Amino acid sequence: MACSVILAHPAPGSFNHALARAACDALAGVGREVRFHDLYAEGFDPRLPAAELGRDAPLDADLARHCDEAAAAEGFVIVHPNWWGMPPAVLTGWVDRVLRPGVAYEFTSGDGGEGVPRGLLAAKAAVILNTSNTAAAREQHVFGDPLQRIWKDCIFDLCGVADVRRRMFETIVTSTPAKRRDWLAEATTLVAQTFGPAA
Secondary structure (H helix, E strand, O other), X not given: OEEEXXXXXXXXXXXXXXXXXXXXXXXXXXXXXXXXXXXXXXXXXXXXXXXXXXXXXXXXXHHHHXXXXXXXXXXXXXXXXXXXXXXXXXXXXXXXXXXXXXXXXXXXXXXXOOOOOEEXXXXXXXXXXXXXXXXXXXXXXXHOOHHHHHHHHHHHOOOOOOEEEEEEEXXXXXXXXXXXXXXXXXXXXXXXXXXXXXO
């Protein structure tokens, strides 16, 4: 099994790209196989068409590959900026289309979809690496840290991933090269400690 690293940032030279590279290197350093997806570079289509709504809907080959990788992944590293308290649309679309019924969750027998789903993902842990231009204290006090609720409570908990670790790096717009180097080292340590040496 491999760990999936999912990156959602449109600028190739961004700090998000540097974080994704650091995560891939950290995973390789502890003996983990890596499946890396730069959603913007791949041109991932975030739109969920009506034809894909059904659990057994036919999926094109690229989407089916994403689904198979997500279902089998032993862990996830998700890298994205904080835009309006949300992930970029391309990543939200990835969640909509890839973490689908039968892949990431299911409802128990007799449940018509109104209950709490049972998670199906094999992953034991997920690391979320975010960037922001909002100070952490303001993010927490004014907005209630919506990205924590989205990733831990609304996505990974429901899909069966209990160990969700998140680090927000801020404030990017005023950060120095030295500070960014420190952050990359911190991200590397977090990913390595979360996924540890492969058994």
